[in-house]
Amino acid sequence: MRIQASWERQTVLGTTGRRLVGGHVSAAGGLGKAIARGDDIGAEIVQIFSNSPRGWKAQRISLAGFEGVADAISAVATRVERVVSHASYLINLATPEADLYEKSSTLLAETMYFAGSIGISSVVLHVGSHRGAGFMAQLPQVRGAIQAALDVSEGVDLLIENSAGAGDSVGSSLEEIAAVLGGVDSGGRLGMCLDTQHLFAAGFDYLSADGVKAFADEIYSVLPAGALRCIHLNDSKVRLGAHVDRHENLGEGEIGIDALAGLVNHPLLVSTDVVLETPGDGDGPRRIDVELARSFVI
Numbered sequence: 001m002r003i004q005a006s007w008e009r010q011t012v013l014g015t016t017g018r019r020l021v022g023g024h025v026s027a028a029g030g031l032g033k034a035i036a037r038g039d040d041i042g043a044e045i046v047q048i049f050s051n052s053p054r055g056w057k058a059q060r061i062s063l064a065g066f067e068g069v070a071d072a073i074s075a076v077a078t079r080v081e082r083v084v085s086h087a088s089y090l091i092n093l094a095t096p097e098a099d100l101y102e103k104s105s106t107l108l109a110e111t112m113y114f115a116g117s118i119g120i121s122s123v124v125l126h127v128g129s130h131r132g133a134g135f136m137a138q139l140p141q142v143r144g145a146i147q148a149a150l151d152v153s154e155g156v157d158l159l160i161e162n163s164a165g166a167g168d169s170v171g172s173s174l175e176e177i178a179a180v181l182g183g184v185d186s187g188g189r190l191g192m193c194l195d196t197q198h199l200f201a202a203g204f205d206y207l208s209a210d211g212v213k214a215f216a217d218e219i220y221s222v223l224p225a226g227a228l229r230c231i232h233l234n235d236s237k238v239r240l241g242a243h244v245d246r247h248e249n250l251g252e253g254e255i256g257i258d259a260l261a262g263l264v265n266h267p268l269l270v271s272t273d274v275v276l277e278t279p280g281d282g283d284g285p286r287r288i289d290v291e292l293a294r295s296f297v298i
């Protein structure tokens with residue numbers, strides 16, 4: 001069974017490599033500890049906060065003696081193959097407040113520079129909220145900060161995450177994500193991270209096969225080819241179109257396993273790595289959650 005499953009996966013993926021499944025883990029204690037936590041939950045990919053997620057002071061994760069990700073993986077990991085990071089939630093590139101924009105741009109540039117310097121593959125970013133100023137009015141400054149962050153960094157992708165659409169947050173539609181991606185000279189380092197809970201809360205009904213097909217058609221027609229590079233696989237505590245960001249354990253929420261599987265296994269999404277950000281028992285994804293995901297993600 002195992003041999004056949006991996007053969008089928010290779011057939012689907014061609015030469016793009018094996019799709020990794022994992023989860024967000026705490027970075028407490030430094031990079032090596034975070035990777036060890038990933039191993040403990042059976043993750044092949046881990047997501048961390050490489051800079052403290054709550055403060056403006058750009059506090060970097062401790063490398064604790066390692067030079068970077070490759071070094072730490074070869075010393076510590078039994079299963080983890082890749083490390084991605086999530087940018088601070090404080091960052092708001094769309095804000096009409098000059099001071100907040102300045103601090104946000106600076107922290108994003110620092111996060112990207114540091115991530116690239118230690119071998120993190122990609123940084124996931126919530127663009128933020130325009131707070132009534134209007135998406136189109138704020139779009140040039142959003143692109144400006146993204147361009148600056150790409151210009152100061154090397155070897156790391158920046159992935160824009162779709163939002164649940166709460167309070168003027170940017171990125172609840174693929175058109176907005178495409179608009180952000182389109183105006184930046186990225187050298188191929190700018191893409192999208194699709195969060196399955198935010199998508200559902202934003203009002204995309206993918207509970208049926210027709211719904212999945214409609215969404216996949218929209219990806220195909222709106223996003224640049226190759227833009228989708230990461231999936232945050234989460235069930236939802238809230239109903240379709242509720243416009244709030246509330247993750248639930250897989251199979252325990254309003255979306256359910258069948259719909260999540262139908263979406264992530266669609267041919268357009270099938271070469272994209274999968275990261276769980278589910279609550280578990282309160283400390284994030286557990287081994288049973290990652291194993292459950294691995295059982296249905298082809």
Ligand SMILES: [Zn+2]
Binds near residue numbers: 161195232277
């Ligand atoms: Zn997410």
